[in-house]
Amino acid sequence: MTFFRRNFLWLLYFAFVAIALANKGDEPLFYSDGPYAAGKYIAWAMLISFLAYSIYCSTQASFIKSLPRILEEIWSRQIGLDLYIGVVMASFIIYLNEGSLLVLLLWLPPILIFANLAILLYVAMNYGSIVAHFVS
DSSP states (O other), X not given: OHHHHHTHHHHHHHHHHHHHHHTOOSSOSSOOOSTXXXXXXXXXXXXXXXXXXXXHHHHHSOHHHHHHHHHTSHHHHHHHHHHHHHHHHHHHXXXXXXXXXXXXXXXXXXXXHHTHHHHHHHHHHHHHHHHHHHHO
């Protein structure tokens, strides 16, 4: 039971990843043959690196238990605002890419909980269609 309590957010994240991958569109998962194809590899590398570092951090200290200490610092508010401005911008890109408020609403809870871990997954999975909006 302690394992599940200690790793609840990670279990939730990996369940989200499994659902997202099971419901992905037609775009190839790990390669792109469109413009700027190397960006897809970079997106996956960023996701995997950030995920590995996040998992490492969670082995060093509990995020939930660290939060009160972090929030005491004035910079935590600035960093939080900065993060969630980026979340709003990324959410708008998801809406523009998908053309569906429903799809955005399905992605929104994981984005609000996991922020960049969810956003990077979306970008890696949908890199080709996102880039196509900018180069066509």
